[in-house]
Amino acid sequence: MLYREVGQYKSNYAADMAVFPILQDRIGIAVILVIAYVVFPLIGNDFLLNTILIPFLIFSLAAIGLNLLTGYTGLLSLGTGAFMGVGAYACLKLTTIFPHVNILIWILASGFFSSAIGVLFGLPSLRIKGFYLAVATLAAQFFLEWCFIRIPWLYNYSVSGAIEVPLRTFMGIPMTGPTATSLTRYLAVLTIVVAMTWVASNIVHGRIGRMWMSVRDMDLAAELIGIRLFRTKLLAFAVSSFYCGVAGAMMVFLWYGGAEAEVFAIDQSFLILFMVIIGGLGTLIGSFFGSALIYILPIALRLIPANFGIPIRPAAAEQLTFVIVGALIIVFLVVEPNGLARLWQIGKQKLRVWPFPY
Amino acid sequence: MRLSYIALGLAVATAAPLAAASAQAAELYIPLFTYRTGPYAGSGIPFSNGMDDYFTMLNERDGGVGGVRINAEECETGYDTKKGVECYDSTKGKHPIITTPFSTGITLQLIPKAAVDKVPILSMAYGLSASADGDQFPWVFNPPDTYWDGASAFIRHAANVEGGFDKLKGKTIGLVHLDAPYGKEPIPLLEALAKDYGFTLKLYPVPGAQMQNQTSLWLDIRRDRPDWIYLQGWGAMNPTAIKEAAKIGFPMNRLVGNWWAGNDDDPRPAGAESKGYLSLDINAVGTNFPAIQDILKYVVDKGKSQVTSKDKVGENFYDRGVLNAALIVEAIRTAQRLSGKKEVTGEDVRRGLENLNITAARWKEIGLENFATPVKLSCADHNGHNLISVVQWDGTKWQKTPETLEPIKDKVLPLIQSAAESYAKANTGWPKRTEACDKSS
Numbered sequence: 075m076l077y078r079e080v081g082q083y084k085s086n087y088a089a090d091m092a093v094f095p096i097l098q099d100r101i102g103i104a105v106i107l108v109i110a111y112v113v114f115p116l117i118g119n120d121f122l123l124n125t126i127l128i129p130f131l132i133f134s135l136a137a138i139g140l141n142l143l144t145g146y147t148g149l150l151s152l153g154t155g156a157f158m159g160v161g162a163y164a165c166l167k168l169t170t171i172f173p174h175v176n177i178l179i180w181i182l183a184s185g186f187f188s189s190a191i192g193v194l195f196g197l198p199s200l201r202i203k204g205f206y207l208a209v210a211t212l213a214a215q216f217f218l219e220w221c222f223i224r225i226p227w228l229y230n231y232s233v234s235g236a237i238e239v240p241l242r243t244f245m246g247i248p249m250t251g252p253t254a255t256s257l258t259r260y261l262a263v264l265t266i267v268v269a270m271t272w273v274a275s276n277i278v279h280g281r282i283g284r285m286w287m288s289v290r291d292m293d294l295a296a297e298l299i300g301i302r303l304f305r306t307k308l309l310a311f312a313v314s315s316f317y318c319g320v321a322g323a324m325m326v327f328l329w330y331g332g333a334e335a336e337v338f339a340i341d342q343s344f345l346i347l348f349m350v351i352i353g354g355l356g357t358l359i360g361s362f363f364g365s366a367l368i369y370i371l372p373i374a375l376r377l378i379p380a381n382f383g384i385p386i387r388p389a390a391a392e393q394l395t396f397v398i399v400g401a402l403i404i405v406f407l408v409v410e411p412n413g414l415a416r417l418w419q420i421g422k423q424k425l426r427v428w429p430f431p432y
Numbered sequence: 433m434r435l436s437y438i439a440l441g442l443a444v445a446t447a448a449p450l451a452a453a454s455a456q457a458a459e460l461y462i463p464l465f466t467y468r469t470g471p472y473a474g475s476g477i478p479f480s481n482g483m484d485d486y487f488t489m490l491n492e493r494d495g496g497v498g499g500v501r502i503n504a505e506e507c508e509t510g511y512d513t514k515k516g517v518e519c520y521d522s523t524k525g526k527h528p529i530i531t532t533p534f535s536t537g538i539t540l541q542l543i544p545k546a547a548v549d550k551v552p553i554l555s556m557a558y559g560l561s562a563s564a565d566g567d568q569f570p571w572v573f574n575p576p577d578t579y580w581d582g583a584s585a586f587i588r589h590a591a592n593v594e595g596g597f598d599k600l601k602g603k604t605i606g607l608v609h610l611d612a613p614y615g616k617e618p619i620p621l622l623e624a625l626a627k628d629y630g631f632t633l634k635l636y637p638v639p640g641a642q643m644q645n646q647t648s649l650w651l652d653i654r655r656d657r658p659d660w661i662y663l664q665g666w667g668a669m670n671p672t673a674i675k676e677a678a679k680i681g682f683p684m685n686r687l688v689g690n691w692w693a694g695n696d697d698d699p700r701p702a703g704a705e706s707k708g709y710l711s712l713d714i715n716a717v718g719t720n721f722p723a724i725q726d727i728l729k730y731v732v733d734k735g736k737s738q739v740t741s742k743d744k745v746g747e748n749f750y751d752r753g754v755l756n757a758a759l760i761v762e763a764i765r766t767a768q769r770l771s772g773k774k775e776v777t778g779e780d781v782r783r784g785l786e787n788l789n790i791t792a793a794r795w796k797e798i799g800l801e802n803f804a805t806p807v808k809l810s811c812a813d814h815n816g817h818n819l820i821s822v823v824q825w826d827g828t829k830w831q832k833t834p835e836t837l838e839p840i841k842d843k844v845l846p847l848i849q850s851a852a853e854s855y856a857k858a859n860t861g862w863p864k865r866t867e868a869c870d871k872s873s
Contacts, residue, residue, distance in 0.1 A: 125521040129514070220639075223611055230858055235613035236540050240859050251859065252544030330517065331544055334537050334613050336640065337513060373518065376508075387738070388508040389468030396469075 077425040093275055110264055115257055123256040126370055128329045131267045132321050133369050137349040137361035138274050139317025144347070145355035146278055147310035148290030149199050153192075153211035154346045156218035157315045158322025159338030160188040163228045165323035166237050170230055177242035177249050178262060181323040188319020189312040191218070196311030200304055203293075215340055222335035229335075236334045239327050250327045259328045266324065270317065275358055277313065286310055287356070318346075352403055354415025363414035367406070372399050458775045459503040460496065460764060462487070463523040465534045470510035472667040475695050475749060479534065480506065481739050482753020485731045489723070490761065492730040497761055498768045500775055511667075513537040520545070529781045530554055530760055536614045539572075546571035547863055551778040552785055554763070556756045557582075557691060557714055561617060564815030565852035566786065570867045573785045575759065575807050576714050576818040579664070580847060581839035582690045583618035585712060585820040586662045587625050588837045589688065601630035606658035608649070608665065608673055611637035615664050618690075621847060622662075628843070634658055643669040650676040663689040670698040674706050684708035685824075696747045699825040707827040711748075712820050712837070715755040716803045717830045719746035723799030724754065748823065748830050755804050762790050762798075770870065786811050787870055805836075811869035815848075817841055 077098050084090040094100045114127060140154050164187035168180040195214035199207050222228060223235070232238055241251030248254040249262060277283055285306045288296040297303050326333045345368065353364025375395045379386045386394070410417045424431075464483055467476035487504040496502050505526075507519035516538030520531065531546065531553045533539040539559035546553045553572045555563070561580050563572040577585075590605065591597045607622060609615035619635065626633040634656055636649050646669075653661070661682065663673055670693045677687050685708045689698065694711030719728065724746065731737045732745060739745060767776040767784025776784070788809045795801055805818040820837045823830040856862040 120524060121521045125518045232855065232858060235616055236537075238540075238855065238858055239544075241862075252548050330513070330541055332540050334513070334540065336537065336612055340641070377522075388506040389466070392469045392508040392510065 077422070077428070079426065091279075093279060107268070110268075111261075115261065118257070118260070120256050123260045124329070126373060128256065128260055128263050129325075130365055130369055131263050132325050132329055133346070133349060133365040134362045135267050135270060135324070136318050136321035136346050137353060137365050138271060138358055139314045139321060140346050141350050141353075141355065141358065141361050142274065142278070142286070142317065143310050143314035144350055145357065145360075146283060146290060147286040147307065147314075149196075149307060149310060150204060150208040151211040151314070152208050152340070152343050152347065153195060153214035153218070154318050155338045155340060155342030156215045157188050157192055157318040158325065158342065159218060159222055159335065160191045160315075161185060161319025161322035162237060162326040162333065162338070163222060164188065164319065165327060166230065166239075167228065169240065169242060173240070173242075176244055177327065178244065178266070181266070181327060182320060184323040185316040185319040188322070189316040192311045192315025192318075193308050196308050196315075199307045199311065212340075215343055219335060219339060222338060236332055237326055239331045250331070252331060254328075254331075263324055263328050266320065270320065271358060274317070278358065282309065290356075348403075352406060352413055354413025357413070357415035359418065360413050360415030363418065367402070367414065368399075371402070375399070459501050460776070461523075461526050461528050462502060462504045462530055462532075462760065463519065463526075463528050464504050464506045465509050465516055465519055465532060465538065466506045467509050467511045467534070469508060470512065472511040474697050475667055475692070476511065476534070478695070478744060478747050478749035479753040479756070481737060481744070482750040482755075483532075483757040484753075485727045485737045485739070485745075486723070486754045486757035486761070488731045488736055489727045492734075492736070493726055497764050498774050502761075509535065509538065511535050511537075513541060517541050524549060524551075527777070529764070529776060529778050532556070532756065532760070533559070536560075540613070543569065543572055544859070549778075550782075552782040554756070554760060554785065556759060558614070560855075562848055562851035562855050564813065564817075564848050566810070566812045566814040567865055568852040568856045568862070569814065570786075570811075570865045571782060573809065573814045575788075575809060575814070575816045576805055577691075577820055577839065578815055578817070578844070578848065579614075579617040579690065580621040580844045581815075581817050581841075582712050582820065583621050583662065583664075584625065584840035584844055585837035586660075586688050586690070587622070587629070588840060589710075589822065589835065590660045591629075592835070592837075597629055603631045603660070604634060604656065604658040605631050606634045606636055606653060606656065606661040608636045608638065608653075608661055608663050610643075610665050610669055611639045614666060618662070618664055621844065624843060624847065625840070638665065638669055638673070643667065644672050646672050646676050650680050650682075653677075653682070654680045659686065661687045663687060663693045665689070665693050670695065671701045674699050674709055675702045678702045678705035685710060688712065688822075691752075691820075694823060694830070695749050696830065704827050706825055709825040710833075711823050711825075711830070713748065713823045713830075713832075714804060714818075714820060715748070715751045716821070716832060717746060717748050717751055717823060721800050721803055723758075723803075724751070726799065727754070751803070754800075758798065758800060758803075759788070759790075759807070762794070763788050782867070783870055785809060786814070817844060 079096045082097055136158060143149050143151050161184045165180050165184035169177055195211060198210040229235060229237055239250050242249050247258055249258060285301050288301060289306050293303055349364030349368045352367055354360025372395045375398055376391055379391050466480035467473055487502045491501050507523060509516040509519055516533060516535060520542055528551055531542060531551050533542055533555060536558050539555045542553055555574045557577050559574050561578040563569040563574055564578050591600055594600060622633050638646055665673055687709055689711040691712045691714050694713055699706035699709045732742055744750060763781055763784040764776060766787050767780040768774060770783050771780040786809055788807060790807045792806050795803055807816050809816055817839045822833045822835045824833050
């Protein structure tokens with residue numbers, strides 16, 4: 075009923091090709107942003123902000139990063155966890171060497187280090203494809219993880235071998251470290267994720283995004299119409315790793331506040347890959363859906379027994395959660411193999427023509 | 433827009449019960465971080481059962497501690513740092529009086545938060561060794577021993593068997609360790625000792641992903657022929673290491689595990705060949721203690737325990753869970769005495785831990801005579817660096833050996849102090865200790 079585009083005329087090409095062509099979508103985005111920036115900070119407690127929203131946003135950003143590579147360019151990567159780690163360790167080194175520079179700048183700058191490493195390990199992508207490339211990126215995963223454990227310089231020779239996040243302030247307000255409140259960290263994460271999603275949206279809707287998609291759909295044809303595969307693929311690796319690196323730096327500095335190398339293990343790569351696949355390959359909103367389904371759903375399920383007084387032991391609840399999430403993933407993929415983003419799109423399409431089924 | 437509804441619903445769903453919880457009757461709320469699922473569940477289950485059952489026993493027998501019931505609520509972490517932090521945040525609203533992370537990774541995350549949220553951390557013989565320094569870490573406690581105490585006790589054991597520290601010269605000592613912060617912890621100490629006593633230290637790291645595939649590593653060990661091996665492993669790594677050691681015919685009585693390599697299920701899979709394997713220990717084994725008999729009587733026989741069979745009670749890690757629970761309870765008792773309140777807070781328990789003094793007589797009073805070494809903490813020393821015992825596997829169960837080992841304190845203490853200082857230095861703005869120190873009582 076409300077979701078109608080009747081009477082919304084487009085008078086120029088730009089308006090017709092806009093990311094959100096329908097007024098209601100734009101209102102929806104505005105409402106979500108208001109909720110994220112105003113309502114959540116007002117009503118949110120530490121649990122909501124620190125355990126649900128901050129990780130959700132960080133995982134979403136990492137999923138966007140992988141989506142740019144796997145979903146848009148069609149290059150399968152299993153090194154996401156390691157690239158996130160590069161971002162985290164780069165950020166630690168940067169803020170150790172230059173402690174007076176704003177930490178938010180370093181979090182963003184650490185993405186460039188991740189980018190460089192990503193490009194290096196993206197080199198084989200020119201010659202190998204599909205599962206073979208996955209194996210090459212797997213090598214990156216293992217090699218980088220080895221570095222995180224074995225090169226003490228990376229973690230400042232700390233005895234525990236873990237990253238220990240120092241206190242950094244922004245205009246007198248603690249941003250990282252134990253005294254930073256979840257609210258400040260949440261707002262920082264939210265701003266970075268919103269800004270970077272906007273940039274990603276512009277990239278994929280523009281010339282670069284089309285180059286990536288044509289490489290994904292058929293690289294031989296793309297080459298024939300004048301797209302240089304080498305540059306395009308490496309650019310995809312660079313941008314993707316940049317996003318993952320920033321997500322990794324945020325993960326350690328704005329969420330965990332300290333981490334062992336184990337955080338960036340292969341499990342992390344798989345987790346992000348699942349988010350991308352379940353959310354929807356080649357969509358940005360799918361990255362958010364996937365991250366919500368894989369990260370928030372288990373937490374919500376775990377809360378159910380405790381909050382409704384169902385007498386079930388935590389360990390049993392944990393096992394049940396695994397079962398339910400697993401089953402749901404299968405259900406979603408059977409219902410819509412193209413992921414949640416596609417379901418969302420179908421839903422919107424149905425709403426537009428409601429109450430008629432066609 | 434639909435997404436925002438879900439988020440709002442979630443917000444309401446999480447906020448409501450938290451508000452309700454604070455209005456409950458007098459109780460001592462202790463969140464227990466456990467892992468009964470995941471790859472480390474084998475080590476996690478007996479430990480969790482021991483802790484649970486000791487608290488349940490006190491509630492059933494005495495009605496709690498000092499008349500206030502203990503509400504020990506499990507939170508499943510699966511040994512996953514993410515979930516551990518989630519547990520911490522989700523239980524924070526219920527005013528926990530102590531945190532027991534039961535994972536080195538989770539402990540590292542929570543150390544900076546302890547001082548901010550005013551909830552002390554008890555990481556019993558795990559976590560950050562440097563946190564034994566109470567001046568830098570007023571909110572963190574890791575009695576009765578650090579990993580460095582453990583490694584030095586192992587060297588003392590080797591010296592005892594060889595016939596003196598001077599006999600260690602020229603020997604080769606191997607460290608088979610998990611390639612993670614936990615496993616690498618003893619390296620700086622062993623390196624220092626190797627220099628002092630003139631033995632050669634060889635490192636055999638086992639990557640976490642390769643835990644169950646150590647064949648090539650043990651081939652290296654066969655080539656290097658170390659005289660002693662110290663095993664700092666966890667989870668599935670330990671049974672694999674012991675099996676491989678048996679396969680290459682390494683003498684079992686020269687393979688010594690640290691106390692976390694002392695689960696009953698570590699040597700058991702290797703069968704008769706693991707007979708003679710040694711493990712450092714910080715608690716006694718078996719059920720021959722009045723308090724554990726009470727657990728059997730009030731908890732296990734009444735079906736209130738999660739143990740699958742009665743003979744699991746008294747296993748090494750079960751008893752270690754009891755030890756952890758007993759330390760918490762004694763800290764609460766001390767806190768009740770110091771503050772004069774029955775319903776103590778996290779701040780009181782911190783004082784309680786700092787003034788903790790469990791003498792041998794006190795262990796006897798609570799029905800755990802000779803169960804563990806006397807523990808005395810102070811404002812500066814949050815560990816105690818206590819005597820370490822040794823248990824030996826007889827093919828079916830652990831047997832306590834008469835040996836007790838004193839950590840080589842003059843080597844360990846300076847290392848702890850410098851590590852604590854460098855931690856505080858690396859964390860710019862690490863708060864100076866402001867907590868007053870109680871007069872020792």
